[in-house]
Amino acid sequence: MTSSAASRAIPLSTHTVVMLVIAAVAGLFAFLWPFFFNPDAVLVGDRSGATTAPLVCGLVLFLVTGLLLVQVTGGDLDVKALAMLGVLTAAGAVIRPLGAGAAGLETVFFLLILAGRAFGPGFGFALGSLALLASAFITAGFGPWLPYQMIAAGFVGLGAGLLPARRPNERGEIVLLGVYGAAVSFVFGFLMDLAFWPFLYGSGNQAGFDPTLPWWENLHTFAVVTAVTSLGWNIGRAVTTVVLIALLGPGLLRIFRRAARRARWSEK
Amino acid sequence: MITFDDVTIGYEGRAVLGPISLTIPEGDLCLVVGRTGTGKSTFLGAINGLVPWFTGAEMSGRVSVGGLDTRSHRPPDLATVVGYVAQNPLAGFVTDRVEDEIAYGMEQLGVAPTAMRTRVEEALDLMGIAPLRRRALAELSGGQQQRVAIAAVLAAQPRVLVLDEPTSALDPTAAHDVLASIVSLVHEAGLTVVIAEHRLERVMDVADTVVWLHRSNTDPGSIAEIGDPPTILTHADITPPLAALAHRLGWEKTPRSVRSARRQVARERIIISVDEDGRAPSSSPPSDSQSTDPVARMTGVTVAYGALTALDHIDLALAAGTVTALMGRNGSGKSSLLWALQGALASTGDIIVDRDDPRSVSAARARSLVALVPQTPADLLYLPTVGEECDQADRESDVPAGTTAALLQQLGLDLDPAQAPADLSEGQRLGLVLAIQLSSRPAVVALDEPTRGLDYTMKDHLRGLLRGLAVQGIAVVVATHDVEFVAATADRVVVLAEGEIVADGDTRSICAGSVTLSPQVAKVMWPKRVLTIDELVVAHRDESTREPGDSPAEPAVAR
Amino acid sequence: MSRLLTRPVDFARAAPAEEAPLDSGARPLSLIALALRRPVPPLVWWAWALSGAVVASLTTNVVLLTLIAAVMVATMLARRGTGPWARAVKAYLILAAVIVIIRVGLQMVLGSLRSGRVLFTLPEVHLPAWVQGIRLGGPVTLDGVALAFADAWRLAVMIICLGAANVLANPRGTLRAMPAVLHRVSTALAIAMAVAPQFIESAARIRRARRLRGGAGTGWRSVRGVLLPVVEDAVDRSISLAAGMEARGYGAHSSAGVTTPGTRVWATVSASTTRSGAQSGRSMTPVGRREEPITGNRGGDRSERMVPLVLVAGLLATIIGAFGLLGLPAARSLMWAVPLLVVGLAACFAALVVAGHQTHVTRYRPERIGPRDVVILVSALAVVGLAVALSRLIGGVMDPAVTPVTWPPFNVGFLVVAGLLAVPLLVTRAPDEGGVR
Structure with missing residues (x-):
C-alpha cells in the first residue's frame, strides 16, 4: 500500500480549488439564507418572501454546482476516473432509495465518504453531487431541493478526501471516517432543515420564520423546531452512516484502493 | 497491415510478451492462440495502443497498424483504424440502447450528425441487428449483445477489427452466428480481423493465419509464431480436437475442418471395427461404475418465474459415482434445474437428496447435500484473501481448520493464502470455489458452465477432477454447452429443451448420433460411433495390427 | 421504418434518414398528425x-x-x-x-x-x-x-x-439535451443510468448465491457478503468500460472539427488532446526507445486559457448579485445587484459556450x-x-x-x-x- 491514504483520481487545478472555495461560501450563504434575508429586498413579492428565496438560492446553487462539475470533470479527467465515477454514481443512485422509506436511514453517505477517502477530494465532490443528480433522474426528483442536496453531498465527499492522510492502522482510519460521517450527518440535516424551514413551516405561526425578527431570535425558534422534529432523523442518519462505515469500510477501501492502484491514480 | 517490430511488453518489470516481430497481412482473418497466461489479451491490446497507453505497461519496440505507430497515436486516435471488442460486451457498454451505443463512438469522434445517421444504419445492417435498434441492451441475448458491440466499433469505419474471445460466454448457436458475422466481414467487407479464441474448433477452418503465443526457454516473455493453421496447430501446445486427432493418427498437418478430416480418413481407409451397439471393444464401458441406487431424485419438479415456466415436471435421478451432463440451449432450464436441486430456487414437486429435501433443511445442511458452483464462481467470494476464504469455508462446513486449504492442494492448486481472490485467473477462481464447496463433503456436486474461459489443458485438468470426484462416490452434474468436454467427461447426458427433458441416456448414445451434440471426432468418424480420441487410437491400432498393409500413404479409395 | 429494414446493405445511396417516419404505424398520417405525435423535447x-x-x-x-x-x-x-x-x-x-x-x-x-x-x-x-x-x-x-x-x-x-x-x-x-460543455457529466450519468439496473440484478444474483455457502450470517453481516462482491464487480466493470470507451474514441478531439462522410480525416492532435496524452504518457514508464507523444504547448489556445478565469469571475458576480437581491433593500439592490447578476450570468454563459466549442463531440439524432x-x-x-x-x-x-x-x-x-x-x-x-x- 502506498503511504498516502488518498490517491487523486481527479486532480484539482488551482482554478478548481478557487471555484470550490467560492462555491463553499456561496453554498453556506444559500443554506443560511434565512439569516441574511432582508424583508425589503427586491425579490420579496409577498409578506415573507419565504416561497421565492429558496428558489432563487436554489437556482444560484444549481448554477454553482453545474459550473463546479464542469470544472472538476473538465481538463485532465482520466477516462478510468470517468468510468469509475459513472459506475459508483449508479451504485449511489441505486442504494439511496433503500433508505428513503425508513426514518432516518441514510444509505448513501458512507459510499461518498469511503470513495472520497480512497479517490481524493475531487472525485468525492463529483461523486456526491452526481449520485444525487442520478438519483433524481431515476426517481423523478427534480426540484428546488436538488441543488442543495447536490452541493451538500458533494462537500461531504470532498471533505472525506481532505481528512488527514496519515493513518496509523485500519481501525484508526475507520474510527476517523466514522466520526466524520456522524458529524456531517448532523450538519447536513441541520443545514437542509434550515434552508427549507421557512419554506415548509411558512411564517404565519410561532414555529415559522419571521423575517422581521433579528437573526438570533429566528435561530432560537429554529433550534427548538429542529430539536423537536428532526433530531431523531439526524441521529438515524448518523447511526446508519457510522454502522455502514464500520461494517463495509475496510472491505470497500480495500477494493477502491486496489482499483486506484490498477488505474495508477496513486502516482499522480 | 499490422506490424510488430521487436516488441517487448512487461508489467512492473515482469516480461509478458516478446520479443515479437511479425506482420499480419491485410484482409486476413488471423487467429491468436495460446494457453491461458501467455499474453493473448496483451497482444491484442497492443494492436490498438491500449497497451501500453491504457494499461500502463512497459513496452519497447514498435507496433504499427495501417501505417500508424501506436507510440505516437493513442487508442482514441486509432479508433478509426482499429475496432477493439472486449470479452464481455455488457461490461463495455456506455449507454443502454442499441442505437445510442452504436452512435457513441462516433459522437466522441465528432462525426457530423448526418453522416452519423447513415453510418449507424450501415452498422446495423452489417451485423443484421436493425430490428433491435430501439431495444435496451440489457435485455438482449449474449449473442445479440456481442453483435451490437461489434457494430458499435464498426461504425467508426475501422479497417482492422480486434476481438478478444468474442464467443467465450455464448452458447454454440449464438457463437456460430457471431462468428459467421465476423467471417462475412472478412470476406464481404474486406476487413482485417484479429481474433483470440479458446475453442478453436469453431474458427479454425476460416482462419488465414494463426499467431501462436508460447513461452520459450530463452526469452523472458511469450514469443510468437505465425503461419497457416494446419502447420502451426500440428505442433502447438494448443490442441483442438482435430489437432489431437492428427497427432494420434500421425498426420503431418492438422485438417482445417471436419470435412477435410473426413476426406483424409476416407483416403487413408481407416476402418475401425466396432461392436454391435457402436462401442469399440477395448473401451471401458463407463456404465460399469454406475450404481443403481440414486443419491438424488427429482420427481415432477416445476419451476416458474411469473408466466414463464423454466422447468416443467422434471423427473431425474442421479446415481452416486457418475458424471451427468445437462445440455440444451440457453434458457432451456439447465441452470434452473441445478438451482432447484440445491434447494435455493423455489420449486414444486419432490426433491430428495440423501433422504432429505434440500428445500426444507437449513442452508448449511442443504450445502452438504448439494454443493453448487454457480456460473460466476466469484459471486461466492467476498473476503480479502484466499486464506480467509478457506478459513471461512471451514467454519461454514463445520470441519477441522485447514480442510479447505488441503482440498485446494488436492485439486492441484497451490495458491498463496495471502493472495486476493480478485487477482486469481478464471481457472484458479473456479478451483478455489470448488474447494470451498467440497469442504462440506456433499453428496452431489453441481457445476454450472464450468468450462467457460478455460483452455484445453485446464479443461483436461477439470475433467480429471470431476472423474476423481465420481470415483469417490459423489454424484457430479454439470450444465454445459461444451460437447467436447461432455464427450470426454460424462457418463450420461440429459438434454433439456423448454424446461423438459427431451433426451436422456449414456453419452455415446446421445452424442455420437447427434449433429449438434457430437464432438468433432465423432463427426469425423461418423457413422462409426466413436466418442473420444483415446478410443479412436486404440481402434486404429487394432485395425493397423490386423491389417498391417493398410498404410496411410495409400491413395484415396472409395469405401 | 420497414423501408429502412429492407433496404439493401449499400447505404450510401439511401435517402436521408430524416425523411423516415418516426413511428412504425402502417397507415399514412397527415404531416400535422405526424408533427403532433413527435415526442415533446x-x-x-x-x-x-x-x-x-x-x-x-x-x-x-x-x-x-x-x-x-x-x-x-x-x-x-x-x-x-x-x-x-x-x-x-x-x-x-x-x-x-x-x-x-x-x-x-x-x-x-x-x-x-x-x-x-x-x-x-x-x-x-x-x-x-x-x-x-x-x-x-x-x-x-x-x-x-x-x-x-x-x-x-x-x-x-x-x-x-x-x-x-x-x-x-x-x-x-x-x-x-445537455450542452456540450457538460459532456463528461452527461457521460457519467449515462453510464450510471445504464449500469444501475445491472447493479440491482447482480445484487439479486449474489444474494441468491450466498445460500450456496450456507447463507453464513444474516442481517447486517449479510449486507457485507452481498455488497462487497457487487462493488468489486462494479469496479472491475468500470475498468473494462474505460478501456472500451478509450478504444472507441473517447477523448479523440479532432481539430478539424467534424469528419465528413466518405473522408477519414486523421485527427491532427489538438492542444486539448495532447494534454491528456501527455498525462497518460507521464504515468507510463517506457523501457527502451519510445517516441515521445506529440507535445503541443499546453493551453496554447488563448480562449481556452481564459475560460476558467472568466468562469470564476462570472460565478462570483452571479452569486454576489443574487444574494444582493435577497439581502439588500430594494433600492440599493436594483442599483448594483441586478447589473452584477446580469454581467455574471453573461460571463458564465460565454465561458461555457467557449468551453463547449472545445469539446469536439457531436450528438446522434439531436x-x-x-x-x-x-x-x-x-x-x-x-x-x-x-x-x-x-x-x-x-x-x-x-x-x-x-x-x-x-x-x-x-x-x-x-x-x-x-x-x-x-x-x-x-x-x-x-x-x-x-x-x-
Whole structure:
C-alpha cells in the first residue's frame, strides 16, 4: 500500500480549488439564507418572501454546482476516473432509495465518504453531487431541493478526501471516517432543515420564520423546531452512516484502493 | 497491415510478451492462440495502443497498424483504424440502447450528425441487428449483445477489427452466428480481423493465419509464431480436437475442418471395427461404475418465474459415482434445474437428496447435500484473501481448520493464502470455489458452465477432477454447452429443451448420433460411433495390427 | 421504418434518414398528425411547467391556483409515458398535500393570527421562555386557516408544476439535451443510468448465491457478503468500460472539427488532446526507445486559457448579485445587484459556450425544436406575461386581502391563463409505446 491514504483520481487545478472555495461560501450563504434575508429586498413579492428565496438560492446553487462539475470533470479527467465515477454514481443512485422509506436511514453517505477517502477530494465532490443528480433522474426528483442536496453531498465527499492522510492502522482510519460521517450527518440535516424551514413551516405561526425578527431570535425558534422534529432523523442518519462505515469500510477501501492502484491514480 | 517490430511488453518489470516481430497481412482473418497466461489479451491490446497507453505497461519496440505507430497515436486516435471488442460486451457498454451505443463512438469522434445517421444504419445492417435498434441492451441475448458491440466499433469505419474471445460466454448457436458475422466481414467487407479464441474448433477452418503465443526457454516473455493453421496447430501446445486427432493418427498437418478430416480418413481407409451397439471393444464401458441406487431424485419438479415456466415436471435421478451432463440451449432450464436441486430456487414437486429435501433443511445442511458452483464462481467470494476464504469455508462446513486449504492442494492448486481472490485467473477462481464447496463433503456436486474461459489443458485438468470426484462416490452434474468436454467427461447426458427433458441416456448414445451434440471426432468418424480420441487410437491400432498393409500413404479409395 | 429494414446493405445511396417516419404505424398520417405525435423535447416540458410555477408564485388567489393545478394534473395524466418516472404523479400529489396539511396544522396549533371568526378552540398551553415562550393551541379562526391555506396551496401548486415537468420530461432526453460543455457529466450519468439496473440484478444474483455457502450470517453481516462482491464487480466493470470507451474514441478531439462522410480525416492532435496524452504518457514508464507523444504547448489556445478565469469571475458576480437581491433593500439592490447578476450570468454563459466549442463531440439524432414545440414555448411565455400584467392591473384580485376573509374574487383573465397553460393538451398526443425514445 502506498503511504498516502488518498490517491487523486481527479486532480484539482488551482482554478478548481478557487471555484470550490467560492462555491463553499456561496453554498453556506444559500443554506443560511434565512439569516441574511432582508424583508425589503427586491425579490420579496409577498409578506415573507419565504416561497421565492429558496428558489432563487436554489437556482444560484444549481448554477454553482453545474459550473463546479464542469470544472472538476473538465481538463485532465482520466477516462478510468470517468468510468469509475459513472459506475459508483449508479451504485449511489441505486442504494439511496433503500433508505428513503425508513426514518432516518441514510444509505448513501458512507459510499461518498469511503470513495472520497480512497479517490481524493475531487472525485468525492463529483461523486456526491452526481449520485444525487442520478438519483433524481431515476426517481423523478427534480426540484428546488436538488441543488442543495447536490452541493451538500458533494462537500461531504470532498471533505472525506481532505481528512488527514496519515493513518496509523485500519481501525484508526475507520474510527476517523466514522466520526466524520456522524458529524456531517448532523450538519447536513441541520443545514437542509434550515434552508427549507421557512419554506415548509411558512411564517404565519410561532414555529415559522419571521423575517422581521433579528437573526438570533429566528435561530432560537429554529433550534427548538429542529430539536423537536428532526433530531431523531439526524441521529438515524448518523447511526446508519457510522454502522455502514464500520461494517463495509475496510472491505470497500480495500477494493477502491486496489482499483486506484490498477488505474495508477496513486502516482499522480 | 499490422506490424510488430521487436516488441517487448512487461508489467512492473515482469516480461509478458516478446520479443515479437511479425506482420499480419491485410484482409486476413488471423487467429491468436495460446494457453491461458501467455499474453493473448496483451497482444491484442497492443494492436490498438491500449497497451501500453491504457494499461500502463512497459513496452519497447514498435507496433504499427495501417501505417500508424501506436507510440505516437493513442487508442482514441486509432479508433478509426482499429475496432477493439472486449470479452464481455455488457461490461463495455456506455449507454443502454442499441442505437445510442452504436452512435457513441462516433459522437466522441465528432462525426457530423448526418453522416452519423447513415453510418449507424450501415452498422446495423452489417451485423443484421436493425430490428433491435430501439431495444435496451440489457435485455438482449449474449449473442445479440456481442453483435451490437461489434457494430458499435464498426461504425467508426475501422479497417482492422480486434476481438478478444468474442464467443467465450455464448452458447454454440449464438457463437456460430457471431462468428459467421465476423467471417462475412472478412470476406464481404474486406476487413482485417484479429481474433483470440479458446475453442478453436469453431474458427479454425476460416482462419488465414494463426499467431501462436508460447513461452520459450530463452526469452523472458511469450514469443510468437505465425503461419497457416494446419502447420502451426500440428505442433502447438494448443490442441483442438482435430489437432489431437492428427497427432494420434500421425498426420503431418492438422485438417482445417471436419470435412477435410473426413476426406483424409476416407483416403487413408481407416476402418475401425466396432461392436454391435457402436462401442469399440477395448473401451471401458463407463456404465460399469454406475450404481443403481440414486443419491438424488427429482420427481415432477416445476419451476416458474411469473408466466414463464423454466422447468416443467422434471423427473431425474442421479446415481452416486457418475458424471451427468445437462445440455440444451440457453434458457432451456439447465441452470434452473441445478438451482432447484440445491434447494435455493423455489420449486414444486419432490426433491430428495440423501433422504432429505434440500428445500426444507437449513442452508448449511442443504450445502452438504448439494454443493453448487454457480456460473460466476466469484459471486461466492467476498473476503480479502484466499486464506480467509478457506478459513471461512471451514467454519461454514463445520470441519477441522485447514480442510479447505488441503482440498485446494488436492485439486492441484497451490495458491498463496495471502493472495486476493480478485487477482486469481478464471481457472484458479473456479478451483478455489470448488474447494470451498467440497469442504462440506456433499453428496452431489453441481457445476454450472464450468468450462467457460478455460483452455484445453485446464479443461483436461477439470475433467480429471470431476472423474476423481465420481470415483469417490459423489454424484457430479454439470450444465454445459461444451460437447467436447461432455464427450470426454460424462457418463450420461440429459438434454433439456423448454424446461423438459427431451433426451436422456449414456453419452455415446446421445452424442455420437447427434449433429449438434457430437464432438468433432465423432463427426469425423461418423457413422462409426466413436466418442473420444483415446478410443479412436486404440481402434486404429487394432485395425493397423490386423491389417498391417493398410498404410496411410495409400491413395484415396472409395469405401 | 420497414423501408429502412429492407433496404439493401449499400447505404450510401439511401435517402436521408430524416425523411423516415418516426413511428412504425402502417397507415399514412397527415404531416400535422405526424408533427403532433413527435415526442415533446424535455426542455420544452420544463419551460411549460415552470411557467405554471411562476404564475402560481405570483398569486394567492385560490381559484387561480386551483385552475393551474387542475390543468397540470390533467396534462400529466393524459400525456405521461410508460417510463418509471411517469409513475411519480402520486408522489408529487402526496407531497403537495403534506405541505398543505403541515402548514394548516401548524397554524391551528401554533398560529399567531387569531383574529376573525372563531371556528373552534384548542386547549391552550404556555411553554417556558427558553423555548421562545411559544403558546400552543388557543382559538382557531377562519382568517388564520384561510391565510395558511392560501399560502400553502400556492406552494403545493408550485410543487405540482414541478411534478408535471418530472413526470412528462423523459430523463433520457434531458440527458441528451445537455450542452456540450457538460459532456463528461452527461457521460457519467449515462453510464450510471445504464449500469444501475445491472447493479440491482447482480445484487439479486449474489444474494441468491450466498445460500450456496450456507447463507453464513444474516442481517447486517449479510449486507457485507452481498455488497462487497457487487462493488468489486462494479469496479472491475468500470475498468473494462474505460478501456472500451478509450478504444472507441473517447477523448479523440479532432481539430478539424467534424469528419465528413466518405473522408477519414486523421485527427491532427489538438492542444486539448495532447494534454491528456501527455498525462497518460507521464504515468507510463517506457523501457527502451519510445517516441515521445506529440507535445503541443499546453493551453496554447488563448480562449481556452481564459475560460476558467472568466468562469470564476462570472460565478462570483452571479452569486454576489443574487444574494444582493435577497439581502439588500430594494433600492440599493436594483442599483448594483441586478447589473452584477446580469454581467455574471453573461460571463458564465460565454465561458461555457467557449468551453463547449472545445469539446469536439457531436450528438446522434439531436432533439429538434419543431413548430409545435415553439407553439408551446410561446404560450408558456404568454402565460407568464399575462400573469405579470394581471398582478399589475388587478393586484387585489391576484392577491386578495385575507383579513377579514372573503370568497376569492374571480376574473376572466384566469380562464385565459388556464387556457394558455392547457395548450400542450391540444398540440400533443399521448405517447405510444413504440415511438418513445
